[in-house]
Amino acid sequence: MSFAVWALGNVAGDSPKCDFVLGHGALGPLLAQLNEHAKLSMLRNATWTLSNFCRGKPQPAFEQTRPALPVLQQLIHSTDEEVLTDACWALSYLSDGTNDKIQAVIDSGVCPRLVELLLHISPSVLIPALRTVGNIVTGDDLQTAYIISNNALSYLLNLLTGTSYRDTNISNSHLPQRGWVIS
Structure with a gap:
């Protein structure tokens, strides 16, 4: 199989x-x-x-x-x-596209965990989690507010400042992606 x-x-x-x-x-x-x-x-x-x-x-x-x-x-x-x-x-x-697709992803209940994964130690997990959160915040105001209500801003601040990642493999090359999500 x-x-x-x-x-x-x-x-x-x-x-x-x-x-x-x-x-x-x-x-x-x-x-x-x-x-x-x-x-x-x-x-x-x-x-x-x-x-x-x-x-x-x-x-x-x-x-x-x-x-x-x-x-x-x-x-x-x-x-x-x-x-x-x-x-x-x-x-x-799945979250890359229309607001309807974004809403379906939100409705599936993944957002709280995706936000938590923004602090994952591995870039191989962090980058697609960040990309997904970024896709969701490109939706409408309510969709963006939902991500914010899951404490995403504090997680994103940690990503921008690198406070949680000083001793990891997360490099500054991912800084533009981090900024894109916040913008």
Whole structure:
């Protein structure tokens, strides 16, 4: 099963083929693999594949990927860095677009955890979490206010000043992304 999930992820990585795979119902069986009984190797593989399903230029139709939101809400509570990274990237792709997409991401309940992940020690988690929060604040005033109400400004201040990251791999090269979110 793990090899099949990996193969789907590779096919989904090629944007036109991703639409074909999603159009033939591959998301449902993939989401079924992302449960509390899955081995870590399957969780990592399936989360990476899910992230590939959510990305692309052009992006897949949101209605095809929207069912992933409840699963992503669970995955962002993982303690595994690879799972967190790919789950955050998937959310960044799903939140990139219209206010309706942004609202669906907010409604999935991921925002409080995404804001917490702005203090994650690993840049591989921090960057897609920051990108997702940034996408959400590009929405309407209520969507921006919702992120602020989750204490995002204090987390973002820590990111800008680097107070929490003096001894980590978070470099100043990410400063423009941090500023983009606050603007």
